[in-house]
Amino acid sequence: MIDHRSAYGLVTHFDPFRRIETDTLALADAAEGHLAAPVPSCPGWSVADLVWHLLEVQQFWGTVVAERVQNPATVAEAVRPAEERLVPELRAGAARLVKSLQEAAPDEPVYTWAARSDAGFVVRHQVQEAAVHRWDAEQAVGRPQALDAAAATDAVEEFLEVSTPFRTKEAAAVGGTLELAAVDTGIRWAVGEDEHGTARWHRLTDRSDQRPDALIEGSASDLLLYLYRRRPAGELPVTGDVAVAERFALRTGTD
Incomplete structure (x- = not known):
């Protein structure tokens, strides 16, 4: 039996391939018969647009890994199928993506947009891509x-590691420290920001005497949705300065 946690550098034990396929198929099930519905968490998008987005993303990354792509410009641009084909193509595409990812070693060098440029990064990030858009x-x-x-616990740490180091130009300084506590998996993170606007974080191994300016205690799902701006800080159980939590969520682009 494969130890996915060790192989892919995951925080928790779960099968990333099963999660990608399960969440993608659940998104397809939700989309069936509702393609014209608006997606509140993705302003301006319909469910059809959301399906196409994930289909296109999975086609791209499946090709990158299957063909060991180093230059993304060599990947052919995907063509949006007719609306009646969107959901069937998404279902079929999920299986193709998982097959490509399973056939590559985690340390296989491929193009990514992150500092880590290997197939393992693609696997880890596609878990949260499918999960968050399923929720959408x-x-x-x-x-x-x-x-x-x-999966959400692992995605929170991956988000802190990969997506939050530098805040966007339009974002305000966080102005305090933040602790994120996943009450269902028992994992907690301390987050801060230096004078240059660079986020600093670490996983907490024990209870510190130093209290953060804001503490969010919620499910791992809620914490990840908060980081992706799907759940505003004001909707979550925040102890301390809610504004610190709000500014932290706004410092990072989620496109």
């Missing part, structure tokens, strides 16, 4: 479900 689709049709706790 299910919310759009009125039946949002919590994200898988183990």
Whole structure:
């Protein structure tokens, strides 16, 4: 049995391939018959646009890994299928993506947009891509479900590691320290920002006497959705300065 946690550098134990396929198929199920519905968490998008986005993303990264792409400009631009083909193509594409990812060693060098340029990064990031967009689709049709706790916990740390180091130009300084506590998996992170606007974080191994300016205690699902600006800080159980939590969420682009 593969130890996915060790192989892919995950925080928790879960099967990333199963999660990618399960969440993609759940998005497809939610989208069926609702393609014209607006997606509140993706302003200006319909469910059809959301399906196409994930289909295009998965086609791109599946090609990158399958062909060991180093230059993304060599990947052919995807063509949006007719609307009636969107959901079937998404379902079929999920299986193709998982097959490509499973056939590559985690340390296989490939293009990525991050400092880590290997297939393992693609696997880890595509878990949260499918999970968050599943939530988008299910919310759009009125039946949002919590994200898988183990996968969401890993995604929170990956987000802190990869997406938050530098704040966007338009974002205000966080102005305080923040602790994120996943109450369902028991993992916590301390987050701060230096004078240059660079985020600093570490996983907490024990309770510190130093209290953060803001503490968010919620499910791993809620924490990840907060980082992706799907759940405003004001909707979550925040102890301390809510404004610190709000500014931290706004410092990072989520496109």
